[in-house]
Amino acid sequence: MKKDIPIHKVEQLAIAIVPRAEEEEDLWDTFILNFRAEPIQNVLINSRGYGEVNGEKVKTTVLRHFFDEIGGEEAHLIEPIQVKLFGLTNEYWVSFTYEDYMYDKKYVFVQGSISLENFTQIPLLNRKGVMIR
Numbered sequence: 001m002k003k004d005i006p007i008h009k010v011e012q013l014a015i016a017i018v019p020r021a022e023e024e025e026d027l028w029d030t031f032i033l034n035f036r037a038e039p040i041q042n043v044l045i046n047s048r049g050y051g052e053v054n055g056e057k058v059k060t061t062v063l064r065h066f067f068d069e070i071g072g073e074e075a076h077l078i079e080p081i082q083v084k085l086f087g088l089t090n091e092y093w094v095s096f097t098y099e100d101y102m103y104d105k106k107y108v109f110v111q112g113s114i115s116l117e118n119f120t121q122i123p124l125l126n127r128k129g130v131m132i133r
Contacts, residue, residue, distance in 0.1 A: 002085070010094075012034070012036045013032070013034060013094065014107075014131050014132060015030065015032055015078075015107040015131070015132050016033055016130065017029070017080050017081060017109065017114050018031065018125060018127045019128075019129065026083050026084075028114075029078045030080070030092070030128050031078060032045065032070060032075070032076050032094065033075045033077075033123070034073065034074050035073065036072050036098070038072045038098070039069045039074075040069070040070050040097065041068065041069050041097045042097045042102075043065075044065070044095045045065045045078055045093065046062055046063070046093040047062070047063045047065070047078065048061070048063070048091050050091070057074060060088070065079065068114070071078055074130075075124040075125050078092070081090060087111060089108060089111050091106060092107045094106075106133075109130065109132065113130065118130045
């Protein structure tokens with residue numbers, strides 16, 4: 001029965017988008033951050049962008065990334081992201097296994113949220129960027 005299935009909330013995990021070095025202003029990097037002391041396994045991340053540009057609906061290609069394991073208290077590079085995509089909603093759907101249970105969570109950077117006004121210090125990276133926990 002559905003009521004017998006335990007629902008565990010995703011905690012101690014985040015997605016961060018941070019700028020690269022100044023000479024590469026058009027590309028930023030997207031990271032997954034595992035704040036747990038233990039590793040997570042079988043990490044699958046789907047990323048996509050969608051929204052409207054000049055009145056037309058736009059969708060990016062769905063990219064899929066798989067990592068066997070992301071260590072405890074570790075940041076792992078997912079993919080680069082072009083600055084021109086910040087005008088879209090950018091979504092990262094993360095699934096992973098921890099202690100024999102499968103978790104998943106969707107992280108959504110809404111249109112315009114990836115900006116200098118929303119910068120914060122990103123733990124594990126020691127850089128400034130935008131992060132969703």
